[in-house]
Amino acid sequence: MAISLHQVVEALGGSLHGNPHKQVTGLASLKQAESSDISFLSNVKYERELAECKAACVIVSPHLAAVAEKRGDYIVTDQPYVYFALLTQFWKQQHTPKSAGSIHPSAVVDTKAVVDKTAVIGALCVLEAGARIGANTVLKSRVTVAENCVVGDNCLLHSGVVIGADGFGFAPHKSATGLNWVKIEQLGAVQIGNDVEIGANTCIDRGALHDTVIEDGVKLDNLIQIGHNVRIGRHTVIAAASALAGSTEIGAYCMIGGCVSIAGHLTIAPHTEISGASVVTHSIHKAGTYTGLFPLDDNASWGKNAAALKQLSALRDRLRKLEKTHK
Amino acid sequence: MAISLHQVVEALGGSLHGNPHKQVTGLASLKQAESSDISFLSNVKYERELAECKAACVIVSPHLAAVAEKRGDYIVTDQPYVYFALLTQFWKQQHTPKSAGSIHPSAVVDTKAVVDKTAVIGALCVLEAGARIGANTVLKSRVTVAENCVVGDNCLLHSGVVIGADGFGFAPHKSATGLNWVKIEQLGAVQIGNDVEIGANTCIDRGALHDTVIEDGVKLDNLIQIGHNVRIGRHTVIAAASALAGSTEIGAYCMIGGCVSIAGHLTIAPHTEISGASVVTHSIHKAGTYTGLFPLDDNASWGKNAAALKQLSALRDRLRKLEKTHK
Amino acid sequence: MAISLHQVVEALGGSLHGNPHKQVTGLASLKQAESSDISFLSNVKYERELAECKAACVIVSPHLAAVAEKRGDYIVTDQPYVYFALLTQFWKQQHTPKSAGSIHPSAVVDTKAVVDKTAVIGALCVLEAGARIGANTVLKSRVTVAENCVVGDNCLLHSGVVIGADGFGFAPHKSATGLNWVKIEQLGAVQIGNDVEIGANTCIDRGALHDTVIEDGVKLDNLIQIGHNVRIGRHTVIAAASALAGSTEIGAYCMIGGCVSIAGHLTIAPHTEISGASVVTHSIHKAGTYTGLFPLDDNASWGKNAAALKQLSALRDRLRKLEKTHK
Numbered sequence: 014m015a016i017s018l019h020q021v022v023e024a025l026g027g028s029l030h031g032n033p034h035k036q037v038t039g040l041a042s043l044k045q046a047e048s049s050d051i052s053f054l055s056n057v058k059y060e061r062e063l064a065e066c067k068a069a070c071v072i073v074s075p076h077l078a079a080v081a082e083k084r085g086d087y088i089v090t091d092q093p094y095v096y097f098a099l100l101t102q103f104w105k106q107q108h109t110p111k112s113a114g115s116i117h118p119s120a121v122v123d124t125k126a127v128v129d130k131t132a133v134i135g136a137l138c139v140l141e142a143g144a145r146i147g148a149n150t151v152l153k154s155r156v157t158v159a160e161n162c163v164v165g166d167n168c169l170l171h172s173g174v175v176i177g178a179d180g181f182g183f184a185p186h187k188s189a190t191g192l193n194w195v196k197i198e199q200l201g202a203v204q205i206g207n208d209v210e211i212g213a214n215t216c217i218d219r220g221a222l223h224d225t226v227i228e229d230g231v232k233l234d235n236l237i238q239i240g241h242n243v244r245i246g247r248h249t250v251i252a253a254a255s256a257l258a259g260s261t262e263i264g265a266y267c268m269i270g271g272c273v274s275i276a277g278h279l280t281i282a283p284h285t286e287i288s289g290a291s292v293v294t295h296s297i298h299k300a301g302t303y304t305g306l307f308p309l310d311d312n313a314s315w316g317k318n319a320a321a322l323k324q325l326s327a328l329r330d331r332l333r334k335l336e337k338t339h340k
Numbered sequence: 341m342a343i344s345l346h347q348v349v350e351a352l353g354g355s356l357h358g359n360p361h362k363q364v365t366g367l368a369s370l371k372q373a374e375s376s377d378i379s380f381l382s383n384v385k386y387e388r389e390l391a392e393c394k395a396a397c398v399i400v401s402p403h404l405a406a407v408a409e410k411r412g413d414y415i416v417t418d419q420p421y422v423y424f425a426l427l428t429q430f431w432k433q434q435h436t437p438k439s440a441g442s443i444h445p446s447a448v449v450d451t452k453a454v455v456d457k458t459a460v461i462g463a464l465c466v467l468e469a470g471a472r473i474g475a476n477t478v479l480k481s482r483v484t485v486a487e488n489c490v491v492g493d494n495c496l497l498h499s500g501v502v503i504g505a506d507g508f509g510f511a512p513h514k515s516a517t518g519l520n521w522v523k524i525e526q527l528g529a530v531q532i533g534n535d536v537e538i539g540a541n542t543c544i545d546r547g548a549l550h551d552t553v554i555e556d557g558v559k560l561d562n563l564i565q566i567g568h569n570v571r572i573g574r575h576t577v578i579a580a581a582s583a584l585a586g587s588t589e590i591g592a593y594c595m596i597g598g599c600v601s602i603a604g605h606l607t608i609a610p611h612t613e614i615s616g617a618s619v620v621t622h623s624i625h626k627a628g629t630y631t632g633l634f635p636l637d638d639n640a641s642w643g644k645n646a647a648a649l650k651q652l653s654a655l656r657d658r659l660r661k662l663e664k665t666h667k
Numbered sequence: 668m669a670i671s672l673h674q675v676v677e678a679l680g681g682s683l684h685g686n687p688h689k690q691v692t693g694l695a696s697l698k699q700a701e702s703s704d705i706s707f708l709s710n711v712k713y714e715r716e717l718a719e720c721k722a723a724c725v726i727v728s729p730h731l732a733a734v735a736e737k738r739g740d741y742i743v744t745d746q747p748y749v750y751f752a753l754l755t756q757f758w759k760q761q762h763t764p765k766s767a768g769s770i771h772p773s774a775v776v777d778t779k780a781v782v783d784k785t786a787v788i789g790a791l792c793v794l795e796a797g798a799r800i801g802a803n804t805v806l807k808s809r810v811t812v813a814e815n816c817v818v819g820d821n822c823l824l825h826s827g828v829v830i831g832a833d834g835f836g837f838a839p840h841k842s843a844t845g846l847n848w849v850k851i852e853q854l855g856a857v858q859i860g861n862d863v864e865i866g867a868n869t870c871i872d873r874g875a876l877h878d879t880v881i882e883d884g885v886k887l888d889n890l891i892q893i894g895h896n897v898r899i900g901r902h903t904v905i906a907a908a909s910a911l912a913g914s915t916e917i918g919a920y921c922m923i924g925g926c927v928s929i930a931g932h933l934t935i936a937p938h939t940e941i942s943g944a945s946v947v948t949h950s951i952h953k954a955g956t957y958t959g960l961f962p963l964d965d966n967a968s969w970g971k972n973a974a975a976l977k978q979l980s981a982l983r984d985r986l987r988k989l990e991k992t993h994k
Contacts, residue, residue, distance in 0.1 A: 040854060041876055055838075098838035101852035101875075109814075119775050121446050121463040121481070136775040136793045137809075139463045139481040139499070153832065154775070154793040154811050155464075157481050157499040160436075169850075171832040172793070172811040173868065178480070178498040178540035181561040181579060184382075184425035191593030191611060193575055194559050196496075196537070198428035200367060210850070213832035213870040214500065214890075216540040216562040216580075221428075222368055232848050234835040235870045236541075236892050236910070238563050238580040238598070248847055252835060253870075253892040254910040254928070256563070256581040256599050258616070266845030271892070272910050272928040272946070274581070274599040274617040284845060289912070290928040290946040292599075292617040292633045305636035306946045308646045309959035317653035319962045326971035328656055329982055335662060335989060448773050448790040448808070466790045466808040466826070482791075484808050484826040487763075505807070505825040505867035508888040508906060511709075511752035518920030518938060520902055521886050523823075523864070525755035527694060541827065543867040543889040543907075548755075549695055563868075565890045565907040565925070583890070583908040583926050585943070601908070601926040601944040619926075619944040619960045632963035635973045644980035655983055662989060 014038070014108060018070055021051070022088060024103050027072070027096060031086025037069050040097075040104060054081075055094035072096050117154075126158075129166075141177075147207065162219065165207035165229070173214035177203045180218040180225075180241020180259060197221060199241060206230070212237065212253065221259075234271065246283060341365070341435060345397055348378070349415060351430050354399070354423060358413025364396050367424075367431060381408075382421035399423050444481075453485075456493075468504075474534065489546065492534035492556070500541035504530045507545040507552075507568020507586060524548060526568060533557070539564065539580065548586075561598065573610060668692070668762060672724055675705070676742060678757050681726070681750060685740025691723050694751075694758060708735075709748035726750050771808075780812075789826075798831075801861065816873065819861035819883070827868035831857045834872040834879075834895020834913060851875060853895060860884070866891065866907065875913075888925065900937060 019033035041050040043059055046068035053072035054063050063071065063080055070086040072093045081087035090096040114131040116122060117138070125142035128134060132146045135154040140146065143161035150168040158164060159177030170176070180201075183194035201220025205227045211217070212235035217225060219241060226244045227233075234253035239245070243257050246265030251257075255269055258277030263269070267281060270289030275281070280296040287293060288304035297303060310318065321328070346360035368377040370386055373395035380399035381390050390398065390407055397413040399420045408414035417423040441458040443449060444465070452469035455461060459473045462481040467473065470488035477495040485491060486504030497503070507528075510521035528547025532554045538544070539562035544552060546568060553571045554560075561580035566572070570584050573592030578584075582596055585604035590596070594608060597616030602608070607623040614620060615631035624630060637645065648655070673687035695704040697713055700722035707726035708717050717725065717734055724740040726747045735741035744750040768785040770776060771792070779796035782788060786800045789808040794800065797815035804822040812818060813831030824830070834855075837848035855874025859881045865871070866889035871879060873895060880898045881887075888907035893899070897911050900919030905911075909923055912931030917923070921935060924943030929935070934950040941947060942958035951957060964972065975982070 045877065092838075092840065094838040095840045095849050098836075098849040098851040101854060102850065104854065105852040117775070121444070137464055137482075137791055141481075153813070154795075155482060155791075155809060155829075159480070159499070169833075172813070172829040173500060173541065173827060173870075175482075175499040175540040175562075178562065179496075179537075181539060181559070182425075183559055183577065184419075184421040186419065186422045191575060192595075193557060194577060195422050195425040196429065197425040198432040200428060200431065210833075212835060213829040213872075214541050214563075214827065214868050216500075218540075218562065223372065230847060232835070232837055234892075235829075235832065235872065236563060236868075236890060238561075240580065248845055250837065250848060252912065253894065254581075254908075258579065258598055268846075271912055276616060287636075288639065289930055289948075291636055293636050294616075294633075295636070302639040303636050304639045304642040305634040306646075306948075307634050307959040307961050308650055309941075309945055309947050309949070309957050310650055312942065312956040312958045314650070314653075315958040318649060318651075319960075321652040321656045322649070322972060322976070323962055323964055323968070324656070324972075325652070325975040325979070326968075328659060329975045329978070331659060331663065332982060332985060332989070335659070335666060336985065338666065339989060339992065448771070464791055464809075468808075482809060486807070486826070500827060500868065502809075502826045502867040502889075505889065506823075506864075508866060508886070509752075510886055510904065511746075511748040513746065513749045518902060519922075520884060521904060522749050522752040523756065524752040525759040527755060527758065541868050541890075543827070545867075545889065550699065563890060565888075567907065581908075585906065585925055603943055614963075615966065618963055620963050621943075621960075622963070629966040630963050631966045631969040632961040633973075634961050635977055637977055641977070641980075645976060645978075648979040648983045649976070651983070652979070655986060658986060658990065662986070662993060665993065 015049075016104075016107060018051075018086065018088070021070075021100065021103070025096060025099050027088040027090035029070075029086070029088050030078070030082065031070060035069055035086060040101060041068065043068070043071070051100070053093045053097040053100075055097070072100070135172075143202075144177075159203075159219065161202040162205075163202070164205045165209065167208045168205060169210045171211060171213040171215075171235070174211050175214075175216045176205070176211075177219045178216060180221050182221050182241065182259075201225065201241070203227070206247070209233075215239075217243075218259075228265070240277065252289065342376075343431075343434060345378075345413065345415070348397075348427065348430070352423060352426050354415040354417035356397075356413075356415050357405070357409065358397060358415075362396055362413060367428060368395065370395070370398070378427070380420045380424040380427075382424070399427070462499075470529075471504075486530075486546065488529040489532075490529070491532045492536065494534055495532060495536045495538070497538045498540040498542075498562070501538050502541075502543045503532070503538075504546045505543060507548050509548050509568065509586075528552065528568070530554070533574070536560075542566075544570075545586075555592070567604065579616065669703075670758075670761060672705075672740065672742070675724075675754065675757070679750060679753050681742040681744035683724075683740075683742050684732070684736065685724060685742075689723055689740060694755060695722065697722070697725070705754070707747045707751040707754075709751070726754070783820075795831075797856075813857075813873065815856040816859075817856070818859045819863065821862045822859060823864045825865060825867040825869075825889070828865050829868075829870045830859070830865075831873045832870060834875050836875050836895065836913075855879065855895070857881070860901070863887075869893075871897075872913075882919070894931065906943065 015036040037051040038049040043062040046052040052068040116134040120138040123142040126140035126144040129148040144158040147166035162177035179199040182197035185192040206229035215237040217239040228247040230248040232250040238256040240259035242260040249267040251269040252271035255273040264283030272290040275293040284300040286302040291305040342363040364378040365376040370389040373379040379395040443461040444463040447465040450469040453467035453471040456475040471485040474493035489504035506526040509524035512519040533556035542564040544566040555574040557575040559577040565583040567586035569587040576594040578596040579598035582600040591610030599617040602620040611627040613629040618632040669690040691705040692703040697716040700706040706722035770788040774792040777796040780794035780798040798812040801820035816831035833853040836851035839846040860883035869891040871893040882901040884902040886904040892910035894913035896914040903921040905923040906925035909927040918937030926944040929947040938954040940956040945959040
């Protein structure tokens with residue numbers, strides 16, 4: 014299947030410099046593009062690759078137009094990466110047009126669940142009583158949305174997602190031998206806004222007394238844990254395998270890497286960035302980039318340094334003592 | 341829906357100081373309670389919030405009765421948090437009475453599986469041959485209990501749980517280019533005791549030769565990995581996204597935070613506490629609280645300290661040398 | 668059910684020293700073996716346990732034959748652990764013969780999916796259009812293989828696995844208040860080679876423009892995240908709860924522990940070993956064993972050392988200064 018450059022700019026805008034009748038049959042990175050692909054340059058550091066790119070057409074920003082001109086056909090646009098993203102959407106739409114609203118016959122939908130007629134509910138999904146699914150939202154296969162949980166419009170939930178399992182709440186009861194645990198029923202639900210994407214096998218627990226809230230535009234990757242009563246501010250993104258403990262509030266526009274662990278009852282300021290694999294045990298009140306992970310080393314070196322680390326406080330004291338003697 | 345304070349104390353005990361006919365329509369924290377809610381005070385440090393709390397009634401311990409008296413209606417009980425937990429159970433029972441034993445018609449139950457007649461098997465669950473589900477146990481939607489695995493009485497397994505996938509066992513076979521892996525069939529199963537709760541998408545692998553065992557009263561949060569041959573002692577709790585490698589034995593009454601990683605073939609003493617995001621590579625023979633995680637810092641500071649950390653052992657040697665010279 | 672030692676060596680080779688008619692009714696470790704079990708010795712350090720082992724027969728390597736002789740019946744083979752692995756396979760085959768190719772009636776298989784007639788598709792699996800499943804491959808219950816994803820021959824995918832969810836790709840779009848995210852449709856798929864095992868609830872995302880690739884013989888444990896465009900080289904093993912970010916390439920024959928986090932766009936050399944819970948933020952060009960994790964300590968000691976760690980770079984500077992003064 015092929016589309017012409019004319020079709021591209023007609024659909025997505027930008028100014029085409031080249032042959033509007035030229036056909037492209039695929040999308041590719043600068044390096045991997047063949048002569049019938051369309052590619053893009055989002056990062057100035059790949060400028061060198063631009064000259065050698067074999068693509069039929071390249072999407073560039075205005076200040077790279079001169080370089081692109083020497084190479085061949087190109088489309089100029091202010092945000093080439095956004096343009097490319099929209100092109101992937103246009104491309105997918107051409108190849109596999111979005112299905113009209115539908116509920117797969119294998120899905121188990123409670124009679125008290127409410128599904129917008131434009132929503133797509135995939136195979137073997139479960140919607141419990143009181144679940145609500147908004148307009149144009151797509152649930153891929155095997156998604157559970159439990160009692161009274163709400164998913165907004167234009168959301169995409171991938172396979173295996175669980176919305177509204179019980180939060181992890183137990184009251185400690187002292188017994189003769191130790192603590193037993195009395196279940197605290199989780200009486201809240203989950204509210205998910207519009208334009209939210211949730212990755213495969215990610216879990217968002219229902220609130221204990223009030224609701225867990227995911228605001229508009231949030232993007233969650235796979236295998237993420239969102240504890241009860243958490244609130245995630247709009248347009249925040251979280252990469253895979255991260256875990257947020259209960260009652261933590263993440264501000265809007267945060268960028269949280271993969272494998273990040275955030276303790277419960279914290280507040281993270283809007284626009285905060287947290288590097289992958291970091292552990293957050295205190296609130297962050299000032300936006301910035303934060304990191305905390307042990308640097309990788311060859312095993313032997315790590316072993317020596319890790320052993321020394323267990324004496325670090327003592328080493329500091331010895332250094333202080335030496336400094337004093339030396340004055 | 342509303343219940344009276346009389347109904348509360350009739351069901352749960354405690355001594356009511358106030359109007360037994362007063363109706364409450366919700367449960368809430370001290371801070372968020374409205375005038376028709378019931379609330380509780382579990383922690384003395386929230387005593388100030390008690391005075392300002394708008395709730396219809398507050399559950400307190402005996403030594404806070406005097407403070408509560410000044411505010412309005414209250415119930416006195418020895419363990420307010422446990423009382424509140426029981427109240428959430430009573431509340432849920434009033435609003436959505438527990439269903440009688442049932443197997444959802446969409447569940448796939450092998451003819452050789454045994455399900456107690458009081459158990460509830462949710463939509464799209466899979467029970468393989470030899471699986472056994474005990475009395476009053478509830479499997480939410482999309483739970484798998486594989487061949488010969490046993491779940492006791494009064495358990496609650498959340499959506500997406502997988503009980504009895506194969507443990508990760510392979511024998512290394514030397515080839516000319518490197519190690520190939522020969523599968524070790526996992527001939528054991530999983531035994532889960534009574535009163536166990538297991539969170540969404542958590543996995544408990546079957547044992548290699550014997551069984552993986554989860555004792556009575558254990559509470560596991562979401563997205564936890566339990567390797568083959570593990571044993572978890574009674575009433576131990578583990579928060580979300582933790583992973584226990586094969587053949588490790590966790591004692592009774594432990595409290596393990598979220599995102600904790602525990603290596604294989606270890607023994608953890610009863611009553612041990614492990615902070616979230618810690619990594620355990622050696623057995624713990626003495627109960628206590630253990631921690632090991634890199635503190636978060638702004639990215640630039642982290643970078644400098646992490647670089648220095650890779651020379652820490654050398655720094656220690658230099659300090660020693662300096663100390664010797666200085667004697 | 669019992670098998671004779673004669674049946675064992677007839678099926679698996681090795682030289683039997685003992686009574687070929689002796690029946691064994693179970694497999695067990697040296698320590699746990701009863702008098703009707705068969706056991707094995709893979710590691711010289713357990714030689715002491717060999718003498719005391721009660722098993723009906725023990726599998727040993729040639730240099731331990733003399734020790735085994737004193738104890739009772741034994742089988743000699745070059746690689747006892749591999750022999751034992753093959754014995755578990757033989758054992759399982761005797762007890763629960765592999766089913767012929769079949770698709771469980773509850774599975775949802777698109778008319779455009781292609782399933783080899785010898786493959787076994789378990790209960791409540793979902794195969795979308797263009798999915799291909801190879802010969803003798805087994806999908807346990809509740810596995811999703813999404814559009815155009817390919818699984819080779821002799822693979823085993825455990826319950827809850829999701830193959831081909833969208834990779835996590837969004838173009839940042841500047842708005843007045845912060846970054847919004849424009850979805851990049853993921854136009855690639857997932858290619859899985861032969862002899863691959865994938866653990867419960869593990870997710871492998873489809874590529875953005877090209878395919879995510881898992882080569883022959885790879886073994887992945889439970890709850891692993893494989894990002895889009897990743898390539899994992901043949902016979903590499905990865906333990907549970909690890910996460911690989913997008914576009915990273917792992918060489919062949921690597922051994923990656925559990926809870927390992929690997930950043931995106933990295934290259935890991937073949938034959939590399941990474942210790943559990945380590946974080947990899949740079950490419951590894953030289954094979955070796957690498958580690959990076961904070962050592963566990965009692966909470967108080969950890970607190971002191973972690974505090975000092977935040978001043979480590981400054982401590983190094985102070986030490987340098989002291990050294991200079993001292994020259």
